[in-house]
Amino acid sequence: MMPAMLDIRFIRDQENLVRERLAARGRGDEVVIGQLLARDQERRRLLQECETLKSQRNAVSKQVGALKSKGQDASALMAEMKQVGDKIAALDLQVAELENQNLPALLTIPNLPHATVPTGKDAADNPEVRRWGTAPKFDFKPQPHWDLGEKLGILDFSRATKIAASGFILYKGMGARLERGLINWLLDLHTREHGYTEVFPPFLINRASMIGTGQLPKFEEDMYRLRDDELYLAPTAEVPVSNIHRDEIFRADELPRYYCAYTPCFRREAGAAGKDTRGMIRVHQFDKVELIKFCHPDTSYDELEKMVANAERVLQLLGLHYRVVLLCTGDMGFSSAKTYDIEVWASGQDKYLEVSSCSNCEDFQARRANIRFKDADGKNRHVHMLNGSGTALARLFVALLETYQQPDGSVKLPDILAPYLGGQTHIQAR
RNA sequence: GGAGAGGUGGCUGAGUGGUCUAAAGCGGCGGUUUGCUAAACCGCUGUACGGGUGAAAACCUGUACCGAGGGUUCGAAUCCCUCCCUCUCCGCCA
DSSP, X not given: OOOOSSOHHHHHHTHHHHHHHHHHHTSOGGGXXXXXXXXXXXXXXXXXXXXXXXXXXXXXXXXXXXXXXXXXXXXXXHHHHHHHHHHXXXXXXXXXXXXXHHHHHHHHSOOOOOTTSOOOSSGGGOOEEEEESOOOOOXXXXXXXXXXXXXXXXXXXXXXXXXXXXXXOEEOTHHHHHHHHHHHHHHHHHHHHSOOEEEOOOSEEEHHHHHXXXXXXXXXXXXXXOSSSSEEEOSSTHHHHHGGGTTOEEEGGGOOEEEEEEXXXXXXXXXXXXXSOSTTSSOSEEEEEEEEEEEOGGGHHHHHXXXXXXXXXXXXXXXXXXXXXXXXXXXXXXXXXXXXXXXXXXXXXXXXXXXXXXXXXXXXXXXXXXXXXXXXXXXXXXXXXXXXXXXXXXXXXXXXXXXXXXXXXXXXXXXXXXXXXXXXXXXXOO
């Protein structure tokens, strides 16, 4: 049986808590609990009956073997067991059917929000946790990145549409160089200074991995899927990297494990039509450097704070104004128990843009992906898994252009990026 | 893409229809011996899902698991079918 995200035993033992925490998300996920538990109870009853019969069959079959080896007749026992075998087959079928009926519900129930997550309806209820720097002041009217980028000849939206479709980006010249430089800088930062191990995973993902991290089966329509193979384009490096250790058991001393990875991210953005249509705020393909942690359950909330700090450091080093918000119960992602978003200031649009989302999924993904560790008394327990953007590139690119734009429409980038841009930090029209 | 070989516990590896309750070895854990270490010797050994006892730690018990899924049989690691993966060689290719 496929491991479910919430342990059915936990739901059984903590029914009220589960109902209450699901209700806090405000999506009505708790309504399936009653039926889930009823089926589970029936399943266990049938299972017990079935296993008793199997036990009987095992014993009698052994007798048959013994009789036959002595050359005695065993046909009566064999006929009797034939009957028992039919009953067992029928019961096996019923048990499997009940499991199959419960599986979709188990796989589509979201994670329970942590007790420290504020209850709320949507993004408007997300409390701001802190703010770093201040929004830059201009003595001219700052332009949005789509104007800056086109005029500088570093972004080309219409030709990207010609090549692919709307919602794709063509970077050119210093634009392409900046994108590549940022990827390298971010990987260097997190590996050299924050202790992460760099990995470069496949960009095509199989179904089992997509289920492991929670993208499937519920969000199939958000994913790009290949027609001829059961493979999906990675929506985030979280998927391939988290699945590195699927079906594995860590020794306790192997935790925590930190990984970071660059991948392009492919998202259909189904249902987002008409939102953020200008520029590169919401696109079907963007680059991202992702941070992933596997850790002991006791330390996962400390690890979450550290991960957020690692992502914030990116913006601090680039001198970009940002704020950190704590997502409320109604705004959190499917797999997460607690999420911080980091939003960078985009001067040209006079608003904050989400560039990072750092989540503690606790054991939700570990349960689905069957990732465990052996604890001090030799028991296997599920690890806690965290993921966070460190950071998304497209919106970081946007914030850099809009924050560091000059009156003449050129852009002066922070010096820290110079080594990654061949020493050239001033992007001018040419 | 073609041909061949294979997939068994943490690892190596035996096992071709009936004490397989999976041999043996390695590793690991515990113990004995011992100035210490090593060696030797003895014992133990996986996962999942149920049921029972207990305040609990635990203990007792059943079932399933030999790549995955079906089938045959009273009984399957073993026989049959489908699929997946690995290795070797060939072809093709950045």
